[in-house]
Amino acid sequence: MTDSPIHFVLDGDTSVQADGSDPTRTALDLLREHLGRTGVKEGCAEGDCGACTILLGELDGERVAWRAVNSCILFAPMLDGKAVLTVESLAEGGTLHPVQRALADGHGSQCGFCTPGFAMSLYGRSIGAEGTRDTPVADVIAGNLCRCTGYGPILEAGERNPPAGCDDRKTAALLRDLPRAASGRGWFAPQTADALAALYAAHPDARIVAGATDVGLWVTKAMRDLGTVIFIGDIADLKGIEESAEGLRLGAGVRYTEAKEALARLHPDLGELVRRIGGLQVRNSGTIGGNIANGSPIGDMPPALIALGAALTLRQGDARRTIPLEAWFKSYGVQDRRPGEFVESVWIPRPAPDALIRIAKLSKRFDSDISALCGAFALRIADGRVAAARVAFGGMAGIPARAPACEAALTGQPWSAATVEAAAAALARDYQPLSDLRGSAEYRLAAAANLLRRLWHEAQGERVSVLDMALDG
């Protein structure tokens, strides 16, 4: 059929073979053009609207672990060895799934173009897909945009279909028997970190792709040719989540969703930060390692991780080195990375029980937006004084960076409003932010200082969160 086939299970009950000879053909294109799955819509081709949402399933012991992802920025080889559900998979024998029924009968669609994506997200929640357990409907669909309804009927349809199990045995059996390509023309999908290290040493110019939530746009928007691609999404030994009394080690391939609970156990603000990164589809694809490796000046996670004293382990062949996370970011677009070297894991020390930690992200929209700035504070107050302070910001410089002047103004000083004022003022010496479409330099500096003031007010027992107010009603 093709000299570079990939294989996946479609609709839960059919193994299919498709052309995998173009490593950057999107899964959306493959589904629409090759398989006629035109219920899967392209709304933006950049992972921000969710109209292209599909469910991806992988074997997890005896069962199948499902997750909603954006097919528009997923590359076709990333389907290899997986199970795929599209909106066309949901109705059985012409009978709509209860989620679809609730959307249709409850006036959850108007123009209908976003609807298949919502149906998939809500269906995912109804079967307990990744990131949906104990999660409000609004969070599950934060990565799906609707311009018509105002969301009320869609939220209701979600409420009417609470999580329940699903029988995946047939899909699991098919997945077990599925042939794996693991490589194709112009791409590799190694299964171990050792294999990756060897491959990358041999192909140091190759492009490593984990979740493709960033690199996907290089293809769909910038129309870049990625050259040789190494997909690392299936490398089990990059997916370690090791929690201990001392801290948390996350393999570079751990996706946001997988890391969320462990991070929230380190500190609730970390969990909340993860909740607000992209939509669920993005968090179900994007990885902690990828987020660090791509060197974004905003950096969804890095400011918080830097404030907490995280360290990065890099690997080149069999050699490893560990550096403080802040040392990774050298200057705008430049990281401390050697040829053939990749991010293997990140270590986050567990904060002391008495640490005062606040992480705050400011953006035009709360959900699924990129920070104008993100501030993270890790303070230790002892005997009325600031015994230690680590402060880091994203969006305030060309890289996520610590605030040495602010830290100095805090450290050793009485924990008081006057100290907070002095430290807030010191931020102007730490950063010379730029003005861009997300915010002006003036706003960034003023708001950064105010985040410290807000921390102080909150520590005095004041209510400071508009989000909490909204939840209280």
Place this chain on the structure above:
Amino acid sequence: MADAAPSPPDAVHAPLRHDSAEGHVAGTAVYIDDFPEPPRTVHLAFGLAAEGHARLVKLDLSKVRASRHVWGVFTAADIPGVNDVSPVAGDDKLFAENEILYPGQPLFVVAAIDRESARRAARLALVEAEPLPALVTIAQARAAESVIEPAQRMARGDADAALAAAPHRLQGSIAVGGQEHFYLEGQVALAIPGENGQIHVLSSTQHPSEVQHLIAKVLGLSHADVTVEVRRMGGAFGGKETQAAAIAVACALVAHRYKVPAKLRLDRDDDMVLTGKRHDFEIGYDVGFDGEGRIAGIRLDLASRCGATADLSPAINDRAMFHSDNCYFLPAVEIVSHRLRTHTVSNTAFRGFGGPQGMMGIERVIDAVAAHLGRDPLAVRQANLYGPGRNVTPYHMTVEDNVAPELIAELAANAGYAARREAVAAFNADHSVLKKGLGLTPVKFGISFTTTHLNQAGALLHLYSDGSIHLNHGGTEMGQGLMIKVAQVVADVFAVPVEQVRVSATRTDKVPNTSATAASAGADLNGMAAFNAAETLRGRLAGFAAERFGVATDAVRFTRDGVIAGEERLPLSQLCRLAHFARVSLSATGFYATPKIHYDRATHRGRPFLYFAYGAAISEVVIDTLTGEHRVLAVDILHDVGRSLNPAIDLGQIEGGFVQGMGWLTTEELVFDDRGRLLTHAPSTYKIPTASDRPRRMTIGLWERGRNAEPTIHRSKAVGEPPLMLAISAFSALTQAVAATAPGKGLPSLDAPATPERILAAIAELRAQNG
């Protein structure tokens, strides 16, 4: 009369779901990109000007032509007819010639065997352009006196004298940002060549007739050579009224030349860059009022960024003037409207069509007056409402259907406005970082195209001999539920279940010379046209039955139990069969032209609207005074849809309209650079509301006493646009919350959209003022 017949339980006025609801949720509802592509379809991509205003020196397309899989490239020189895709003024070129007017303007279109090849090739053009000075902002265009048409003046009474005599007087201004439509389905068209140079085009457009006419104009064909079809759009909101034309015309151009099908689906970023948006406005006011806050005289100065060409800007800015009064009587008023030409993408229709911006002006005035006097803004609003003896608009139309006072009073009572205002004040006294605000604003929105001749519609109805009904009309479906509403109207005439009525794609060869589905008038116009067609057929069938069964025509009744003619009772299907055998035509057209309306644009006087739609909303918000972050906590809405054709559809329009309006005024910010390039050209940077932005509590009521004073279809009222403006209550509430950070210092100069940055800046500015 349309409202005379009793309605069967499940036809008109029933909360039926959207006719395509099951197709939507199953993914089987077909949009243009979903149609199986005909063999040999070529795919197109526009080549866009990267530079802003510039002289186009040289366009070297050799690399584009040589690119892999490319069939050909088309520029202005390849147009057989006229290089014009404009709705009215003749100034929108399909491809730029000599001068580039704005960044993103199409220079050429490339055709290739697949979409990716076309997109890649389109980037290979070598464009030599000599930059020219770019007017980007309203202020720049005003200073340069760059306009698309002369300023318009609308006035009644002597504003200057009233201002001079007023006990209190305030001046101020507000800037209101634009808005990207962000329909989920981007612009798309597919053109299929036919015989003898004819062409059939599937276009995601609100205005098939205009697309048809423009294709004919560009290709040098007659209208009859071109058929445009649209079954449904994946959202439009005004963004596919004129903006769909260039896409469809480009397809037609290629299909016509190569005799192969041609398809163009814009990439989202390209779509956001090269199609127009809601106009941003700067509104200045000078208002005189008494101690109660009652306005005596007012001058309003409206300035809008129209972009590079006229598009629909004259009518949009007229509508801004028409809504500068909102629900308030302005005894002496002068409104001057400046329509500014800039070197940015040409702004266009967007739900509300200028009305929302006009309303933002007067609602700011009322809030400022209330703050100045230290009065409850609601009391000031109520003191200024139209009423007996105070019922003539600035355009000299008498308001005959004013339900605003009753509706506002009912909403304020039911939602506990007074108690909540006290609770908000108490909260603010107790909190330093967080501040709450409460706002109640009303809406009065004029219904009819203000260009009078557009207020017409046609329908085509077939009865088949099995009694099934094929319905076609000139209105297009963009998600607003037009098709189900009109089907309900038709089902009601024959007393059959709505499932017996098949709605069909809108096509220019079925109903000709249609107006755009716009101005909220889709159901008013097409519902009445379809009603008239159905009445014609019913009358014909009744006459036939009377003759056949020997009874008087008025003894023939269409009921849910069949057609009754004297002693005879037979199903509609049987009557249709009998009529067919008796050689009675079972097909009819219907037509409707809105009565009573007239307007003299030279003097800005007349009755541009048949009636007004009303509503009111209360929003409660909280802001973080340290970061500017905010949430809309709770919303109460009471809206008048007359006697609703379909309450479920109408509620959906109200909720969706509110949230869309809330996005416009809060999170949605268009940022242009100093060359007029749009920086927020993707959903990653342009933020429409998500599910969590929906206020946790939204209580939406349809006004039970609602009944259109005019004989519209079943006494219903238009609902598409008016609810968007209910969101002004959220903006007003945010303004109040900011004001609470510095009590006694008046109203902050908060501009829209109220991003966290603008909130924080408004707080800082207010606190710095001398109070």
